[in-house]
Amino acid sequence: MNTNSKPLSKYDIIRAEIEGVRGVSLDDYQHELDENHPAIKHYFELPFLILATSALMQGKLPNQRGMWNMSKEDMVDNWDKMAKGLSKMATFMESQAIYDRNRLPTNAVLAVIAALYIDIPENLDSRGNFEILLKKYLWSSFFTDRYENSAATHAFNDFVILKNIITSATKADGSHYTENDVPILNRELYALATDDELKRVGWPKRENIRARDIMDVFSKLGAYDFADGSPLTRQQLIDGRRHYHHVFPDALLKEIEADSYFALNCALITDKTNLNISNKDPLKYLKDRYNSTSEDIVNSRLQSHLIPLDELKSGDYTGLSGDEKTYKVKSDFARFIAKRAACVAKAVDILADGRDINAFEIIKDVEEHASLIQDVV
Known part of the structure; x- marks a missing residue:
């Protein structure tokens, strides 16, 4: 004492x-x-x-x-x-x-x-x-x-x-x-997390070990801001200039009584970009960004978070209501989470093998693998 x-x-x-x-x-x-x-x-x-x-x-x-x-x-x-x-x-x-x-x-x-x-x-x-x-x-x-x-x-x-x-x-x-x-x-003793396990991981702002794991993968890829293209840095984190953002809007998912708080529905982006996006539909936000800069640049920024673009672009809910809207939002969100989970799982395999990761190559590999499975079916 x-x-x-x-x-x-x-x-x-x-x-x-x-x-x-x-x-x-x-x-x-x-x-x-x-x-x-x-x-x-x-x-x-x-x-x-x-x-x-x-x-x-x-x-x-x-x-x-x-x-x-x-x-x-x-x-x-x-x-x-x-x-x-x-x-x-x-x-x-x-x-x-x-x-x-x-x-x-x-x-x-x-x-x-x-x-x-x-x-x-x-x-x-x-x-x-x-x-x-x-x-x-x-x-x-x-x-x-x-x-x-x-x-x-x-x-x-x-x-x-x-x-x-x-x-x-x-x-x-x-x-x-x-x-x-x-x-x-030893993978027989300690297997790497699978995409099915990753789908269920909760929001990373909470003290969630596996959620932090997932966000670290995006950080390793640069986690570029959607709007200004700045890479994630320690100083941004210290200054509180990075926010945990729902890729699929929280309000949209609440409307159909679906949970939005999953690590795979999160991206660390700047505070200004987060406020600008607010509760826009993903497609509306993408269209706004494409009008302000080139499509390739915006796509590369989104890919640095392993955000699957095709699944994100499918989210146009104009004129939809009731069961029709509920069904489409749930289907789009499920496909988005499944694709992003597969991308993260692929990145994990590479990182745990001591190699560096490339967002474009990961997404391309996952899409080619999914295409092969579809052809077999």
């Missing part, structure tokens, strides 16, 4: 222990870390990231028990390595277009990636190859249920095998560890 009778956090206790034994100020170290690498704090609280990464570096679980049990002297001695790892983690997360805590599906990956970077060589070829491994790990952690329970234990077990791969450690039989040994990369 401190002098104000408030329970001390584990960081407070570890800080006091270090200052008593080593005579160094952990606060000063943390302040310097934040000053030199300000992007780290966007992903989670610095005290937790410092302790969790330090625990993994010492072969301890990234949880309270591991933090208590690790050597505080070694933690201070390894501070520069830990700080470097956290800095590279933040850079890597930004390269995957994940900019802040509110868009992060699970914080379990942060210390793992930071601790792994300590052993990743600076050689460009080697680093590039191992960063492909990190991409596989990151997107697998988002789109499997590996970290939905016992996250710290599972993260530790994944970390150990990933580190063995990076450091070329050998097994008892003399063979090297491979990706097949990493639990989270």
